[in-house]
Structures are given as C-alpha cells and as structure tokens.
Amino acid sequence: MLVAFSLLISILIIPSSYAHNHNEKSMADKVEIDGAWARATFALAKTGAAYFNMTNNSAESVHLKSASVSDNVAMMTEIHHTIMKNDMMQMQELEEGVMIDANQTVSFEPGGKHIMLMGLSGPLNKGESVEITFTFADDSSLTHTFNILDKRNNKGHMNH
Ligand SMILES: [Cu+2]
Numbered sequence: 001m002l003v004a005f006s007l008l009i010s011i012l013i014i015p016s017s018y019a020h021n022h023n024e025k026s027m028a029d030k031v032e033i034d035g036a037w038a039r040a041t042f043a044l045a046k047t048g049a050a051y052f053n054m055t056n057n058s059a060e061s062v063h064l065k066s067a068s069v070s071d072n073v074a075m076m077t078e079i080h081h082t083i084m085k086n087d088m089m090q091m092q093e094l095e096e097g098v099m100i101d102a103n104q105t106v107s108f109e110p111g112g113k114h115i116m117l118m119g120l121s122g123p124l125n126k127g128e129s130v131e132i133t134f135t136f137a138d139d140s141s142l143t144h145t146f147n148i149l150d151k152r153n154n155k156g157h158m159n160h
Pocket of ligand 1: 049114
C-alpha cells in the first residue's frame with residue numbers, strides 16, 4: 001500500500017512541474033530584436049551578412065544558440081564574430097552561440113558579431129527581405145524579418 005501510494009504521488013508531481021515550466025516565459029519571449037538589416041550583395045555572391053540588436057528584457061540570462069534561414073535563401077547560417085589576427089580582420093564562428101545577460105543588449109554589427117549566410121542560392125537584393133530564425137538554449141525560437149539594405153562597407157571587412 002505504501003508503494004502504491006508513493007507511486008501515486010510521483011505521478012501527481014511530475015505533470016504539475018511540467019505545467020509550471022510551461023507557464024514560464026521562453027527565452028524567445030524574453031528578447032526583442034531591433035535595427036535588423038542584411039547587407040545587399042553583388043549578383044554572384046556566395047555569402048551574406050545580417051546585423052541586429054538583441055535585447056534581453058528579463059532578469060535571467062538568455063542563450064542564443066543558433067540562427068537559420070530557409071534552404072531557398074542559403075545552405076548554411078552561422079553566428080560569427082570578428083577578431084584581429086596578425087593585423088588582419090578575421091571571422092570566426094561562435095559555435096556555442098551568444099549569451100545575453102539579464103537586461104542587456106548584444107549588438108551584431110559590421111566589424112563585430114554578425115549572422116553569416118553561406119552558400120546563398122541567389123543574391124540578397126536591396127529592397128527585398130530575408131527571414132532569419134533564432135533558436136535558443138530552451139529550444140524556443142523566433143523569426144524576424146531583415147530588410148536588405150545597400151549600406152557602404154566602411155570598416156574594410158572585405159568578406160562582407
Ligand atoms: Cu562572417
């Protein structure tokens with residue numbers, strides 16, 4: 001009888017703790033994106049870059065793990081940052097993604113962090129837009145529209 005009783009308790013407890021998690025805001029719900037744009041490319045470009053600010057409006061840190069686009073846009077999407085190596089600017093993938101601390105904004109901007117679109121299926125044309133989906137450590141995700149702008153590359157970041 002005692003065994004049956006404790007089994008019953010664990011059955012009751014597990015679903016209620018799941019229910020509790022569902023009531024909490026997902027990481028995707030805690031962030032806001034602004035200033036989103038992607039750089040227009042020339043006709044035969046195979047890579048493109050996108051920039052934005054991501055603000056964490058919550059009291060807990062948020063872990064952005066990855067970004068993706070439709071296969072129609074590019075084969076691969078990576079989160080990159082830019083480092084100086086031997087006086088040269090180089091890009092590196094941030095394989096673990098990016099942590100955004102409580103109530104902080106992380107800027108993805110030319111010469112710094114950016115979303116890299118690799119294996120473009122066509123050029124990113126000024127005036128059009130591209131949808132980028134962000135996925136967080138809790139598997140929540142959000143999709144944002146990036147307008148394609150023809151901004152000058154003023155930081156000598158040749159690959160972008
Ligand atoms: Cu890059």
